[in-house]
Amino acid sequence: MNNIYYIILNVTELSAINFAEILQTSPETVRKSNDNTKTFVKWFGENIPLSIQALQTKEGPYTHSEILEILNTKEWTANNSLINS
Numbered sequence: 001m002n003n004i005y006y007i008i009l010n011v012t013e014l015s016a017i018n019f020a021e022i023l024q025t026s027p028e029t030v031r032k033s034n035d036n037t038k039t040f041v042k043w044f045g046e047n048i049p050l051s052i053q054a055l056q057t058k059e060g061p062y063t064h065s066e067i068l069e070i071l072n073t074k075e076w077t078a079n080n081s082l083i084n085s
Contacts, residue, residue, distance in 0.1 A: 006067040007048070008040045010057040017041060021049035033075050040067065 004023070014027040022043045024030050030039040040060075043049055048061060062070065070076065 002064070003044055003046075004042050004064055005044075005046065005048070005061040006040050006042045006064070007052050007055070007061055008038055008059040008070070009052075009055050011037060011039050013055050013057055014039065016051060016055060018049065018051035021051055031076075034078065035075075038075075042067075 011032060014030065017027075019026055022041045024041055030041060032039045041052065043052070052058065060067075
């Protein structure tokens with residue numbers, strides 16, 4: 001997982017993503033924040049895919065360990081459960 005990178009974005013921009021460039025297969029396969037306003041996508045390699053570069057609301061890129069830290073916050077976890085890996 002060392003070569004996987006992540007970007008957080010607003011769900012409203014999911015339609016702008018070319019899913020052939022990333023590891024998720026469709027808008028239905030992404031995880032969303034607890035309030036359903038944010039999501040994230042991931043891809044292999046340091047080069048940010050073109051459709052991700054064009055997003056207006058992107059945060060990142062993040063490494064695997066960085067995204068795990070973010071996903072362990074109240075914004076992303078349900079009932080204070082933690083993600084271990």
